[in-house]
Amino acid sequence: MRRTGWLGCAAAALAIAALVAAPFFLRPYGIYVLSLWAVMTMAAIGLNLTLGYAGQVSLAQAAFVGIGAYTSALLIPAGWPFWSAFLLAGLLCFAVGWLLGYPALRVQHHYLAFVTLAFTTLAFLVFRNEAWLTGGIFGIANIRRPSVLGWETGRPRDFYFFCLLVLGVVTLLAWWIVRSPWGRAFVALRENPVRALSLGVDTRRYTLMAFATGSALGGLAGAVYAPLVQFVDPTPFTLLLSLNLLLMVVVGGSGTFLGPFLGAAVAVLLPEWLRFSQGWYLIIYAALVMVLMAFCPSGLIGLAGRLFRRTAAPRRVAGGATP
Amino acid sequence: MTPVLAVERITKLFGGIVAVDDVSFAVRPGEMLGIIGPNGSGKSTLFNCILGQLRPTAGEVRIDGERVTAMRPCDLNRRGVSRTFQLLQIFPQLSVRENLILAGQEHRGTMATRLFGRRDAGLSEAAARMIRFFRLEHLADAPAGGLSYGQQKLLDAAMAFMAGPRLVLLDEPAGGVNPTMLAGLKDRLEAMNRDEGATFVVIEHNMEFVMSLCTRILVLAEGRMLAEGTPGEVRANPAVIEAYLGH
Numbered sequence: 240m241r242r243t244g245w246l247g248c249a250a251a252a253l254a255i256a257a258l259v260a261a262p263f264f265l266r267p268y269g270i271y272v273l274s275l276w277a278v279m280t281m282a283a284i285g286l287n288l289t290l291g292y293a294g295q296v297s298l299a300q301a302a303f304v305g306i307g308a309y310t311s312a313l314l315i316p317a318g319w320p321f322w323s324a325f326l327l328a329g330l331l332c333f334a335v336g337w338l339l340g341y342p343a344l345r346v347q348h349h350y351l352a353f354v355t356l357a358f359t360t361l362a363f364l365v366f367r368n369e370a371w372l373t374g375g376i377f378g379i380a381n382i383r384r385p386s387v388l389g390w391e392t393g394r395p396r397d398f399y400f401f402c403l404l405v406l407g408v409v410t411l412l413a414w415w416i417v418r419s420p421w422g423r424a425f426v427a428l429r430e431n432p433v434r435a436l437s438l439g440v441d442t443r444r445y446t447l448m449a450f451a452t453g454s455a456l457g458g459l460a461g462a463v464y465a466p467l468v469q470f471v472d473p474t475p476f477t478l479l480l481s482l483n484l485l486l487m488v489v490v491g492g493s494g495t496f497l498g499p500f501l502g503a504a505v506a507v508l509l510p511e512w513l514r515f516s517q518g519w520y521l522i523i524y525a526a527l528v529m530v531l532m533a534f535c536p537s538g539l540i541g542l543a544g545r546l547f548r549r550t551a552a553p554r555r556v557a558g559g560a561t562p
Numbered sequence: 563m564t565p566v567l568a569v570e571r572i573t574k575l576f577g578g579i580v581a582v583d584d585v586s587f588a589v590r591p592g593e594m595l596g597i598i599g600p601n602g603s604g605k606s607t608l609f610n611c612i613l614g615q616l617r618p619t620a621g622e623v624r625i626d627g628e629r630v631t632a633m634r635p636c637d638l639n640r641r642g643v644s645r646t647f648q649l650l651q652i653f654p655q656l657s658v659r660e661n662l663i664l665a666g667q668e669h670r671g672t673m674a675t676r677l678f679g680r681r682d683a684g685l686s687e688a689a690a691r692m693i694r695f696f697r698l699e700h701l702a703d704a705p706a707g708g709l710s711y712g713q714q715k716l717l718d719a720a721m722a723f724m725a726g727p728r729l730v731l732l733d734e735p736a737g738g739v740n741p742t743m744l745a746g747l748k749d750r751l752e753a754m755n756r757d758e759g760a761t762f763v764v765i766e767h768n769m770e771f772v773m774s775l776c777t778r779i780l781v782l783a784e785g786r787m788l789a790e791g792t793p794g795e796v797r798a799n800p801a802v803i804e805a806y807l808g809h
Contacts, residue, residue, distance in 0.1 A: 416677065419681060420663075420664075420667045420677075420679075423663065426653065427653050427664050430654060430656070431651055431653055433651065434647065434652070434653070435653075437613065437635045437645055437651075438639060439668035439725065440636055444673065
């Protein structure tokens with residue numbers, strides 16, 4: 240236990256150092272891709288709460304990223320400070336996510352997937368058709384990047400650090416939830432809702448809460464996405480993004496805390512790194528994902544755990560349970 | 563004295579099948595009541611009707627005189643009514659300790675204190691005591707899914723005891739548990755009964771266990787109450803012998 244704890248801390252410190260150093264070695268496009276990774280990680284952390292921890296299948300996360308992005312895109316040009324738009328996006332998505340949780344009280348698994356899929360489609364149609372509010376297919380431009388205590392985040396590197404900062408806050412928030420009795424109740428909800436109910440766990444309230452908190456994090460991600468791309472139109476917020484976020488959670492390791500970070504890296508960065516192979520890169524990417532899922536359904540975190548245990552053998556490592 | 567549990571003319575139909583047929587009984591505070599009967603006699607369905615997992619077709623359930631028919635299981639549990647299921651019901655990916663803490667955490671505070679309060683909800687000490695009692699120390703932080711069947715069964719029962727319940731309904735607690743562990747479980751039940759005044763209702767096929775634990779036995783057959791009495795009376799009852807051995 241002690242040894243894994245130290246290794247974990249060292250790995251985390253190394254990863255943070257690499258993330259801070261990276262933009263000094265990258266061109267603006269590379270920095271943009273890394274910023275996108277940070278934003279998508281936030282959304283994936285949210286989906287991981289709903290789907291990974293609490294076991295509620297959701298294909299609606301793209302809709303919440305969209306709602307968050309439009310909140311930013313509408314309020315920032317109107318003169319609202321970024322933080323107010325950011326918090327409002329979170330609150331709005333919390334409320335809508337709570338409402339979307341109600342179907343989950345009646346249906347589960349692939350039935351629930353279809354309910355949430357329909358919601359994503361519905362949200363997309365609202366973004367596209369309600370032009371009086373969203374600008375329709377022409378979208379909304381001129382979304383200024385915020386300044387924090389006099390620090391202007393207009394340039395790519397500054398905004399990347401801003402994204403990292405927000406990701407740090409979201410990570411701490413999610414860590415807090417997952418480590419609290421809520422996290423335990425979420426896992427109980429996923430593993431055995433009938434037993435959880437008989438032990439006093441109000442499964443109805445926790446199901447709604449799992450949807451609401453996960454969706455709120457999606458909204459926060461969207462609120463940062465808008466000033467990152469500085470132009471919001473409906474096209475990014477289709478079912479494809481929901482599926483991509485699902486891929487991030489599953490490839491990283493559903494229900495593990497670090498899964499979304501790795502999953503988002505695979506889904507956002509890997510296609511870029513594979514560009515050297517030109518026309519082949521999507522094929523290679525798809526093949527890699529298929530191989531991973533076939534041989535390690537617990538995702539990259541599960542794979543890492545397996546490799547670690549093999550090197551640490553024969554000593555038995557106890558306490559591998561995810562919180 | 564108001565009975566801690568009163569079941570009044572409970573009937574449960576599944577389509578045209580009568581699973582529980584007009585069953586009534588009352589349990590005094592501190593009593594150890596056994597329920598026996600052949601397979602399919604409606605014992606578990608009766609439990610599910612009492613505990614809100616199923617809504618009875620007719621009849622009422624009272625806890626301490628208050629009507630609780632079809633109340634949600636989580637609300638019932640927070641009133642001090644706890645249970646185990648016939649089939650094993652634990653959380654395999656949580657550790658033994660986490661299983662136990664989960665079983666008690668919803669009994670104190672609110673959603674907010676559970677989010678901002680202590681991670682262990684102040685239950686580490688109680689969980690450690692339970693772990694020591696059931697001799698699971700060496701497995702306390704291992705995923706519960708890795709335990710042997712008998713150990714999981716004991717953990718399942720231990721979870722029902724975590725919140726200091728007043729009334730516990732156990733559905734076949736002895737199934738698959740080895741004799742030594744079973745003696746430990748019996749000690750635990752008797753200690754909780756003696757020291758905390760907890761009341762128990764136990765469904766069991768292990769006659770030796772149920773007859774030595776309980777002071778009163780109900781016999782169900784084909785959804786109906788067939789007999790009731792002390793273990794000695796029930797054992798001598800010709801109708802019971804016939805129900806078990808056939809014609």
